[in-house]
Amino acid sequence: MKMQRLQRIINFTGQYKKHLFGAMFFAMLSAIWMLIPYFSIYQLIQLSLQGPVLRADLMHYGSIAVIGILFDVLTFFIALWLSHMAGFRLERNMRSYGVNRLLTVGLRFFDQEESGAIRKTIDDNASLTHTFVAHNIPDTIRSIVAPALILMSIFYINWVYGVLMLLIVATSLFLLNRMIGNTADIKHYMDSLDEMTATSTEFVRGMALVKLFDVPLTVFKRFKQSITHYGQWALNYSLSVRQPYISNQIVLEAFPILLIFALRWQKAISAQFTLALFVLIISVQIVMLLMKVLTIGQSLYMSVQAVDRIDHMFNGYEENIESTMATASSQVDFANQDLVANNIGFAYLKDQPILHDISFKLPHQKMTVIVGASGSGKSTIAKLLIGAYRNYSGTITIGNQDIKKLSEPQLMANITFISQHSRLFNRSILDNLKIANPSATAQQIQQALKWSACDDLVAKLPQGINTVIGQDGVYLSGGEQQRLTLCQAFLREARIVILDEVTASIDAENENQMQAAIIQLAKEKTVILIDHKLKITKYADQILVFHHGPIVERGTHTALLAKNGQYQMMLDMHLQTQNWRLGGES
Numbered sequence: 001m002k003m004q005r006l007q008r009i010i011n012f013t014g015q016y017k018k019h020l021f022g023a024m025f026f027a028m029l030s031a032i033w034m035l036i037p038y039f040s041i042y043q044l045i046q047l048s049l050q051g052p053v054l055r056a057d058l059m060h061y062g063s064i065a066v067i068g069i070l071f072d073v074l075t076f077f078i079a080l081w082l083s084h085m086a087g088f089r090l091e092r093n094m095r096s097y098g099v100n101r102l103l104t105v106g107l108r109f110f111d112q113e114e115s116g117a118i119r120k121t122i123d124d125n126a127s128l129t130h131t132f133v134a135h136n137i138p139d140t141i142r143s144i145v146a147p148a149l150i151l152m153s154i155f156y157i158n159w160v161y162g163v164l165m166l167l168i169v170a171t172s173l174f175l176l177n178r179m180i181g182n183t184a185d186i187k188h189y190m191d192s193l194d195e196m197t198a199t200s201t202e203f204v205r206g207m208a209l210v211k212l213f214d215v216p217l218t219v220f221k222r223f224k225q226s227i228t229h230y231g232q233w234a235l236n237y238s239l240s241v242r243q244p245y246i247s248n249q250i251v252l253e254a255f256p257i258l259l260i261f262a263l264r265w266q267k268a269i270s271a272q273f274t275l276a277l278f279v280l281i282i283s284v285q286i287v288m289l290l291m292k293v294l295t296i297g298q299s300l301y302m303s304v305q306a307v308d309r310i311d312h313m314f315n316g317y318e319e320n321i322e323s324t325m326a327t328a329s330s331q332v333d334f335a336n337q338d339l340v341a342n343n344i345g346f347a348y349l350k351d352q353p354i355l356h357d358i359s360f361k362l363p364h365q366k367m368t369v370i371v372g373a374s375g376s377g378k379s380t381i382a383k384l385l386i387g388a389y390r391n392y393s394g395t396i397t398i399g400n401q402d403i404k405k406l407s408e409p410q411l412m413a414n415i416t417f418i419s420q421h422s423r424l425f426n427r428s429i430l431d432n433l434k435i436a437n438p439s440a441t442a443q444q445i446q447q448a449l450k451w452s453a454c455d456d457l458v459a460k461l462p463q464g465i466n467t468v469i470g471q472d473g474v475y476l477s478g479g480e481q482q483r484l485t486l487c488q489a490f491l492r493e494a495r496i497v498i499l500d501e502v503t504a505s506i507d508a509e510n511e512n513q514m515q516a517a518i519i520q521l522a523k524e525k526t527v528i529l530i531d532h533k534l535k536i537t538k539y540a541d542q543i544l545v546f547h548h549g550p551i552v553e554r555g556t557h558t559a560l561l562a563k564n565g566q567y568q569m570m571l572d573m574h575l576q577t578q579n580w581r582l583g584g585e586s
């Protein structure tokens, strides 16, 4: 299973797979060159036992050692260069994979997952696999091949020393393995690290608010808890590896020290003793190299997890698209069609209903305003209308088409959805408008700019409609951006426009201009406006009042005022808050 997953990571290197195999080959060569200095030392020890070592011998074996080191460095450099080529391609392909999967998931995904977390999951996991391929693979090859060759050579020289070396290395590796901990611990470590990173992002984002409102830092309790949790895990982990760590140090360091003491009591240095000392010293080197092999298990686990983590983020979000694949290719046209919702019931979480028995009709080319208390489900119904969630009870039809049977592209070709979070790209205004309708003529664009009250705004910009947003100090206010997104709505051919709280955070002047634009838009298209300012409601053909589940009132502004019910109450409260503000100003 792990091999298959490893194969999957390697497949992400694409055409650079051969670079990876090249890197493995050069890493093997470098391991052979790495042994040359040890060979020189061994030869010099042998010579020293036969008498004083000649300068010429020293120069000879010294030169061989230097050549060995140079070739070791060169071949390992080539190995790393090739593995980095493969690693960077892998990282790029992993990112493309993540981005392509973004295109396959339904809108529900973007409602449930935070954009920052999505970016982080794709970016961080892609870099994790890069480290594995670019660094760990050549390191591991070298760290396996070199010790294996050393061990074989020692066995060849003297099998007793071979066994001695094997014993030292095996004991040390056993202890080191205990130090690494199990995969559950590593997963725990990664999870708590992720949690700490996520909460730290929240901490940085929220800092401005803390300063503005002068609130105590206790609001970041979750951040503190995540640090404590991570710290606690790290401490427990360190304490749990205390014993094997100390034992390992004894194996690696105390034995050679004991041998040096033993040396003092020797009358003459025997060849056997010198060889034993050489074996011990070289064993330490082997353990150092093999340590890297042990940690590769950890890196491999983390890399395999990396692909799984990206997959996991998307799992379950493709169902919308798959279930409607059959009809995806056919075009549908909502022109002159009414939108009808019948007995809609919906809950994000089981047993926590948000919408209950909702029925309404949105006549085409009319303006419907949805109002209601915060959390009453206004945005939720909009999400159902655009097909982001399809697990609701009841039916939503446009003409005779059940929207559950339409694919997301079919729906989005006919519906424009704009929320207060809609943003423009940092491209020219014209480019942004063309995104809404690539075939819009200059005349249509001028008309849309006029209707959305953006013509003056564009005229004031240094390069007019070709001005690039965010460049040369050109920035647009939130209200100006909202007006331009409304201009996009005019340009789109979609017959239905849903506007979710688009005037929520804009000033009075922008609001008046937006209001005029929305009234104009309703002459062209079917408009559904979710609103809490209750200024535009008097122009609506229909108002739907939501109240935590069902629709409690419906009708025109005048009809609802006559009812003197929930709508009137909301209006009174709104007026009251406006008076408070006026009072504050005076």
Ligand SMILES: Nc1ncnc2c1ncn2[C@@H]1O[C@H](COP(=O)(O)OP(=O)(O)OP(=O)(O)O)[C@@H](O)[C@H]1O
Pocket (backbone or CB within 6 Å): 111, 112, 348, 349, 354, 372, 373, 374, 375, 376, 377, 378, 379, 380, 381, 532
């Ligand atoms: N993605 C989601 N997952 C789970 N619950 C959600 C999600 N989005 C909204 N909710 C919950 O559904 C309820 C209705 O939310 P919704 O955003 O539809 O209300 P709203 O009427 O638009 O409120 P507001 O006027 O404050 O924007 C709220 O209790 C909210 O917490």
